[in-house]
Amino acid sequence: MRLVRLGEPVSAVGNDLRAALVACGTGRALLGGVGVLGGRPAGSAGQVDAVLVLPRAVLVVVGVDLPEPVRALRAPLDAPWNLDGTPLPTQAGGPHPAAAARTLTAEIQSRLNRLPGTVPPVRTLIAVGPFVERVEQAPGDRDAGVRVFHPSPATVLGAARELADHPAPCQPADARRVLDLLFPPGSGLAAGMTDLAGLTEEDLAREGFGSDATTTGTTSTGRSEVGPTGTTREPPPSSGPHRPTTGRTRLTWQGWAAAVVGVGVLAAGGVVLALSGSDQDVNADQPESSAGENTAEYREVAADSGTGCADNAFGDVRTWLREHDCSTLSRGLLDLSVNGRAVGVSLAVATFADEDTAGAFQDLVESPGRGGVDDLLRDGHEWPTGPDDFHGAAFVTSREGAEVRIAQAVWSEGGADPQDATLQAAARNALRVNLR
Secondary structure, three states: EEEEEOOOOOOOOOHHHHHHHOOOOOOOOOOOOOOOOOOOOOOOOOOOOEEEEEEEEEEEEEEEEEOOOEEEEEEEOOOOOOEOOOOOHHHOOOOOOOOHHHHHHEEEHHHOOOOOOOOOOEEEEEEEEEEEEEOOEEEEEHOEEEEEEOOOHHHHHHHHHOOOOOOOOEEEEEHHHHHHHOOOEEEEEEEHHHHHOOOOHHHHHHHOOOOOOOOOOOOOOOOEEEOOEEEEEEEOOOOOOOOOOOOOOOOOHHHHHHHHHOOOOOOOOOOOOOEEEEEEOOOOOOOOOOOOOHHHHHHHEEEEEOOOOOOHHHHHHHHHOOOOOEEEEEEEEEEEEEOOOOEEEEEEEEEEOOOHHHHHHHHHOOOOOOOOEEOOOOOOOOOOOOOOOOOOOOOEEEOOOOOEEEEEEEEEEOOOOOOHHHHHHHHHHOOOOOOO
């Protein structure tokens, strides 16, 4: 992602947001797009902490500073917020914490609707801080395209993966029109405006604009895949078959994202974080944890199976599956205890007509911002003793022939960290579990 600073953070948590975005690096390997930091979008009543113009969505980010760190934030859009069981004290007689963000989103969507070409949907991100361990949102609020989150590289990438779901990516010229409309001359700091105006269509193409994820059964998604060690593997050429990955387990971009923080440094003037490239395949380093090594330790909490995947997917993955659907899909929720601490695991097993189609599907679900397969919690299954969701989960996939397995692991209490060695091992070993 190319970052352009037009103003200072509007909220204190805006500093955390900027650090998370810097850690995502330039280019489209992790996130892509253009992140405009600060400033006032044209025609809008208020300032923003950021507007993230992505190839498949525009994300409006507004920060909300809470009075203190909290373990659990309940954040409905139509009712008072609740901090660790106590109503948010600043809410009495004042506007709803989400009101400003939703108003700005509606204003920006209204302006973008006047543009020709591909106009991506506008979604809302509400960054909360100084720290929130867990955010609880109603499914209906999430379906409305709103995410409340404490900013980190993992949560930013997770939100982008879910919300950047427009079926057609913006072309570089479309992105240029969006940026010019929202941030005309005078919208922010002079140096930032110069940087923004200087972005060429070639620069925008390097950030993923114009990259089409539509694939056939013999090609991958057209986006680079980032391995756990930071190298980049380009997808196979469209003229040949998909390279076999039989028996290979791949730790995907979610796990790498957290590692990026170790090399991203936020300075007053901003930084550019470069990702080195390589054409070689990369195997995930085995985490130093034996969590779930004995698959008998996993307890199946819920399971579901049927034919076809498209109705149980979201984003570009769903669009792709409408033309290349799987023959069977099994999904399950698994419980695992590691040193007395509960781990929640989601497992999905999809079978396709042939290996090439399965390989293309595996590439697609591993790509940031392309969607995925719904876990059973997302489908509404209740798990009172399990996690609330799988956001920021350790995420791995494997393929054996025409079968693709997808596993995600989070702590049932205490959130998730895609770089957590225990969660990585729990997800990786869950790939060997046979659902009933």
